[in-house]
Amino acid sequence: MPDDQGHERTSIPFYRDVRVLAVITQVVFLAAVLLVLGWLLNNLLVNSAIRGITTSFSWLDLRAGFTPGESVIPYTVDDTYARALFVGLLNTIMVSVVGIFLATLIGLVFGVARLSSNWLVSKIALTYVEIFRNTPVLVQLLVIYFVIFLQMPRVQESIVLPLDMYLSQRGFYMPRPEVAENGVIWFVAVIVALIGFFGLWWYAGRREADGRPTLGLRWIASGVLIGLPLLVWLLIPGGPIAFENPELGTFNMSGGLRFSPEFAAMTVGLALFTAAFIAEVIRGGIQAVSKGQLEAARTIGLKEGEVLRLVILPQALRVIVPPLTSQYLNLIKNSSLALAIGFADVFNVSRTISEQTGQPVSVLLIVMAVYLIISLLTSVLMNFYNRMVQIHER
């Protein structure tokens, strides 16, 4: 059929048509993937049947008969495997949260120290970073647990730290804060002070944006934030928070808040390792802010604190947050190394369950799903924060 220019139009054969080819390729690819997966699954089912392994999750409701080393919720030997896993999950979260907090703090200190004008300070920070980055985290954990925490003095000869804190083979003891009689009033006062502070601060910002004087509202706001809780604290006899101090008995400590040596080694070890990477991330972020920004900020008369808060940090955070997120995720995943020092995290608990029930496949699937969910949640949270610090272009 000739078209309007008189050329003979030949139709493309279907085997050269990109649209058809795309569909065919995808169908073949999918079929191949499904075929391989199906073959593996079939082998799994056959082999499982031979060895008496089920792929069901019925073991979750069985009596566990063991106690994870430590638990933040009540747990007895008669509880189910599901509850044991939950205890492990809570321990994983505890270690991760405390570890991330410590790692960020240590990383911040060493990252800034790397940029210090003091040669000694920056070289110490560099040494720290190189040592911890270039040795395996597992070796670090083993050293911290076996060489440091387990070589602590016996509980009778505990190292006494200031503020009634004790360090020994049994772990780290500190006073346990408890809400005292009438203490609730103080917490209410704190909340009121916080609301008042943010309200006044926001109102001052509004006035400033409209070009009206702020009337020292920011000073008043700060006064409210500090003054109100302080006043109420003084009014309550004995203070709103009572501390239950750990007491050294004949054989053991009693009372107080205890962190096991395993927990302490996990948090300190993960924090020190991850902090070395975070220090480099923070150094890179600060160095990524061009020098002109610093000079311009000083030229328009900002004070040093304002230069840091208003100019350097907002720009550095944009560079810092994405790699920081992956460091946090690494720390969470590395918390599974608790297995090596016997801390009852979710992975360690799952190993015990797997050995007791003889169901390695379904136990592993659950644990991997747990890590998947934790990783996804952390990513979502950090991405949200990332969007907050990115440039909002109009």
Place this chain on the structure above:
Amino acid sequence: MSASAQLPAPPQPVEEVQPPSTEVGVLGWLHHNLFNSKLNGLLTIVLGVVVLVVIIGLAQWMLFDARWGVITDNMRLFLVGRFPQEEIWRVWLALTLVSLASGLTAGSSSSGAVRMLATMLMAGQLMLAALILVSGLGLVAALALVAGAVVVLLAMLIAGRFRIRRLWTSLIWLAAAISGVLLLAGLGETSILPTVSTTVWGGLLLTMVLSVAGILLSFPLGVLLAVGRRSRLPVVRIVSTTYIELIRAVPLISILFMAQFLFPLVLPEGLRIDNVIRAIGGITLFSAAYVAENVRGGLQAIPAGQHEAAFAIGLRTWQTTVFIVLPQALRITIPANVGLFISLLKDTTLAYIIGLLEILGIGRAVLAQPEWLGTQFEVYFFVAAVFFVLSYTLSQASYRLEKELGIGER
């Protein structure tokens, strides 16, 4: 009357004023770098005292208190595990083959980073030879390692004279790798090279086998996944992305356990694979996802004009990918993949948890012997030092490579 009388007096030579002694030389350096403010001065003094105390304490421990016997008496275990004594020459020979290939490559290469790596291999072998001499493991082993170092040097000099083409060095590497594996594993019970079961592989040897095999095997899979993730076909893209994200969300140790339990179950009945192969399989599946992300970064850095130009001269999609995009993308991902190799090297210590006797596993096994009670720090110090030397030097080479390739400067 002479003209000279009216001339002004010749100018006095300008008196050279030296800068104050506190601004130059040692004093100036001290002033600028350590005592540039009162606070910094105080900090310097306090930290200086702390650093001195730590260094003196560590030196005292290393020289007088540490029982290094735990390392020297078990040096063979730390290096090769329970590899049979009479077959140990095969390990040294394999190492010499690698030395030969590295030397030839480095000599023909114009890259400073590659030459640096070969030099490091030479220095590493000399260091090992010294360790072996100290441990009384036998003069032969030490000489074999010195020979390996000499081979690197000679190969570098020879290849420097007659630049060997890349095709040949690639073939030499392939031959070295295949004969290396055959040397280590053996050809069968009755042959000249009796089989050495992987169950007796251990120590530094196993650490290197796990990490090198892991990165090499995961590389092709990772490249495929990266290309798949960038594909225009949604099904291919979704499958690749799912694999990469699933693997990256879970810890390596869970993959290693999965390899331990699931591999025997998903393979047909009767096909048995040993522990070391399972671990290598797990490490491969794991690092492929990370290789894929590195390569994806490289692919994204290739400008769209490259695709369009390739398309314009009539190349098909697969031809564009294989001949135009990938060669450029892979080149710029080399430093990132060296970084991945470094972290993989350190992560092979996790294999100790699933019962392999790589260098950390050997260390733990040695500590379990009653005679070496209380030598924990010596053992961990040695293991950490081995990893530090490997990891630090590799990262320096990677840094240099990054500069040579001009990454981050465009």
